[in-house]
Amino acid sequence: xxxxxxxxxxxxxxxxxxxxxxxxxxxxxxxxxxxxxxxxxxxxxxxxxxxxxxxxxxxxxxxxxxxxxxxxxxxxxxxxxxxxxxxxxxxxxxxxxxxxxxxxxxxx
Numbered sequence: 001x002x003x004x005x006x007x008x009x010x011x012x013x014x015x016x017x018x019x020x021x022x023x024x025x026x027x028x029x030x031x032x033x034x035x036x037x038x039x040x041x042x043x044x045x046x047x048x049x050x051x052x053x054x055x056x057x058x059x060x061x062x063x064x065x066x067x068x069x070x071x072x073x074x075x076x077x078x079x080x081x082x083x084x085x086x087x088x089x090x091x092x093x094x095x096x097x098x099x100x101x102x103x104x105x106x107x108x
Contacts, residue, residue, distance in 0.1 A: 054095050057081065062102040065093060070102070 057063065061073045063083065071083035074090060083093050 053101055054098060057098065057101055062104075064099045064102060066097050066099045 057073055057076065059073055059076060062070065063073060063081070064070055065083075069083075069085055071085040071091075071093075073081050074084050075082035077092075080095060081093050081098065082090055084090050
């Protein structure tokens, strides 16, 4: 079978024109930009807000851990908090395991 017969049987098997340039990478660039705006940027924003919240926690604040424990901060150390979770029950908790700070509610 000759090469011309193969081209006549399979017209899509012909060599693609060599376009090159930026047009070949445009879908990859658009995919990366889409991932940036949908995934990476919001996650960075949440992480900055969480880091700010951790730096503002002080003695007496009530917190919730990632495990769901509620407690009151009794001491702040460099890399962890000492948290009272019950009467005379204190635990040391890594700063990364604090989920959120409980804001005081005003009852009228």
